[in-house]
Amino acid sequence: AQSVTQLDSQVPVFEEAPVELRCNYSSSVSVYLFWYVQYPNQGLQLLLKYLSGSTLVESINGFEAEFNKSQTSFHLRKPSVHISDTAEYFCAVSYTSGGYQKVTFGTGTKLQVIP
């Protein structure tokens, strides 16, 4: 079975400070890794993904995540956060099961940026 652990349910951080949101996963099959972001009263949308190649992936708004196979982690970082980054962030693993795509989501981390 596949599982995703986001140990931090809430992370408060001051504006312009750096932040790291942690994600660890467990899987018995090959998976692809995703971070989704959910702004208040909206659905989830993709932030970034790791499929293969360079283990460091970046988003267009300054977030980055590094895939670490040995530690089974995919932590999300941003060197300087903005008020607009206030949202809930979900780590997810995607895999094929029975010929179909399955996605397991973590429980989410709420990032609260303090002015």
Added chain:
Amino acid sequence: NAGVTQTPKFQVLKTGQSMTLQCAQDMNHNSMYWYRQDPGMGLRLIYYSASEGTTDKGEVPNGYNVSRLNKREFSLRLESAAPSQTSVYFCASSLTGAKNIQYFGAGTRLSVL
């Protein structure tokens, strides 16, 4: 581009009432999903449909039924609503294959009294 459209956005039901949540996507995706989101529990898969004409149970299917009406539409039905089904429901769609992104609707906020 509309993407994934869910209706209604809000709904209040009494215990025992029934309702259908509608979902439609305009991206020609084969796969569609229904999730529920509860505080501290992330998203849990209720049902999914890998292609038109097929549906399968997810992690929490009890109390729900689905219909994949055509390639665009995937509805979720609560036959006899219970307070435990108070939640936010999200529909999503994707192309076939584990590498693909899931695209989400804006959600339906359901309260069962």
